Amino acid sequence: MDTRNIGLRNIEVADTKICSIDGENGKLIYRGYDILDLANHSTYEETAFLLLFGDLPVKEELDVFNSKLTEARRIPESVTKNMKNKPVTAHPMDVLQSSILELADYDRNRQDEGKNANIERAISLIAKIPTIVAAWDRIRNNKNVVEPLVENSHAHNFLYMLRGEHPKHDISKIFDISLILHAEHSFNASTFAAREIASTRASIYASIGGAVGALSGELHGGAxxxxxxxxxxxxxxxxxxxxxxxxxxxxxxxxxxxxxxxxxxxxxxxxxxxxxxxxxxxxxxxxxxxxxxxxxxxxxxxxxxxxxxxxxxxxxxxxxxxxSLGIPIDLNTPIFAISRIAGWNAHIIEEKFAEAAPKPALYRPKAVYVGRYCGPMGCEYISLINRKNQNPQTS
Missing domain, CATH: 1.10.230.10 (Cytochrome P450-Terp, domain 2)
Known part of the structure; x- marks a missing residue:
């Protein structure tokens, strides 16, 4: 009987201060705070700050954080132009992934891989992903792209850009709570993908691009x-x-x-x-x-x-x-990304800069080879002209 833990289930691969899950008792904790308390009392912006910096902000800190988010909402015109050149049948997650990677080209501070520079990139990505998702939905439906607001909440701004009109307050609040609930979930598939890529010292853009790819699968964000x-x-x-x-x-x-x-x-x-x-x-x-x-x-x-x-x-x-909110079905997973970008960024920064040990320099799990063995010296190489087909299905 194979007793190995396939898929790394329950295998501890790293320490984290970001999130704790108690699966037996149904508890989800962000940086020490119960998800139910955050959903009842917090906002997405405050929760994103908590995940990035480790503590809830005081008013002055939150005001600065909100200002940085609103200032970073716009995306380069070339990114919008490239979206307009895509076929309208392109999947929103594919468009999101390629657009995130494209943002790296417009990072004037790209060579600075210090912690502060990456935190600023993280804030910029949190701000820009909703703009990309909303812009693509309007482009593919032959509608004018709605520019982001320089005020209002993260949730309100996205719904405004998506629909071209201001949502009711209660609708914005419902959407804000859903963003809080999806913001982080420890070492799930997309977060682990982001951390694994970050462990190679790849950029935050590459790491987030990989996370988006992992999230797109129907067994994860596409569910x-x-x-x-x-x-x-x-x-x-x-x-x-x-x-x-x-x-x-x-x-x-x-x-x-x-x-x-x-x-x-x-x-x-x-x-x-x-x-x-x-x-x-x-x-x-x-x-x-x-x-x-x-x-x-x-x-x-x-x-x-x-x-x-x-x-x-x-x-x-x-x-x-x-x-019921009138959001197109295939935007469900991109909306997941709009929220989870906060958690992804927190994990990437922790992976790159955490002082706690043990911390792998590079993730490198071991695989169990179950393929062909032809003998102690390996399989004999037979020249193409003398090789016989071993697979009738390819004949």
């Missing part, structure tokens, strides 16, 4: 897109029971249910469920009710058939929330 596709396929609350039963009978997953870390309720899902319920009631939307029914039926069937409880993760209710 809430799959949840919304599931909701649309089900279509009506009366179809949930049979759909879930058929899905589980086939041994397939119900997207949005279960988590690699949490063995109880993901604390973020509880908050998102509350937000989804509120916005669905305001918009007279059916999607929250269908989502809630999926959770109930999946839990019940899993317990009846396998004697195990399974709980919703962060993706289950974020899908219905964003859809």
């Amino acid at each position: 809430n897109i799959q949840v919304m596709k599931m909701l649309l396929e089900i279509g009506d609350i009366n179809n949930v029971e049979k759909w879930v039963q058929d899905r589980l009978t086939k041994g397939a997953r119900v997207m949005g249910m279960g988590h690699a870390v949490y063995r109880t309720t993901d604390p973020r899902s509880e908050v998102l469920a509350t937000l989804s319920r509120a916005i669905s009631k305001e918009k007279d939307s059916k999607w929250y009710d269908i989502t809630e029914k999926i959770e109930e039926v999946t839990k019940r069937i899993m317990y009846q058939t396998k004697k195990m409880l399974i709980y919703p993760n962060v993706d289950l209710y974020s899908a219905s929330l964003y859809y």
Whole structure:
């Protein structure tokens, strides 16, 4: 029996002061602060400051941080021009990834790899990613690009750039809370990708570009897109029971249910469920009710058939929330990036500059080779003219 921990599950690879997850008790901590306290009392800007600098800001610090964010919202005209030259079918995550890498070309201080320079880059990236995402959605829909505001919150500004009109305060606040909930989650796939790239001494742009690539997969940031596709396929609350039963009978997953870390309720899902319920009631939307029914039926069937409880993760209710807010489905993952950029940046800076040991100079996990062995001297090389096809499928 293979007892190895495939996928580095539960393997401790580095120390961090940024985030703690208690999967058994459903606790998520940012720099010592419970995510539920931050969701109830904080703002995304304040949370981003906490993740980057390690402490909640005083008013003067937050004012300076907010000023830097608003001043950095604009993106170079050439980046916008290059987006306009892309096919409108280009995936938003691909556009985001390429645009982030392009920003490196406009960094006048590119040669300075000191900590302060990287923190300034981090602030600039937090500010610019929403602008890129909103600009691309308008470009692909043949609409004029809306310039970022020089005031208002991070959440308000993004919704304004996306729609071309100011959102209501309660809508901005709901979106702000969702950004807080997605801002950080320890060594998940995209964060680990960012840290691994940073460990090579690559730039913050390269590290964030790699993180965006990892986030784009449907088993990570793309999961809430799959949840919304599931909701649309089900279509009506009366179809949930049979759909879930058929899905589980086939041994397939119900997207949005279960988590690699949490063995109880993901604390973020509880908050998102509350937000989804509120916005669905305001918009007279059916999607929250269908989502809630999926959770109930999946839990019940899993317990009846396998004697195990399974709980919703962060993706289950974020899908219905964003859809009810009128956000296009394929922007769900870019919005995840708009939030998670704060956590990514914090980890990259910690990877590059943390004083605590042990800290790897370069991540280099070991693989177990299970390929061909032809003998102690290896396989004999046969010239092309005398080589026989060993794979009929390629004939």
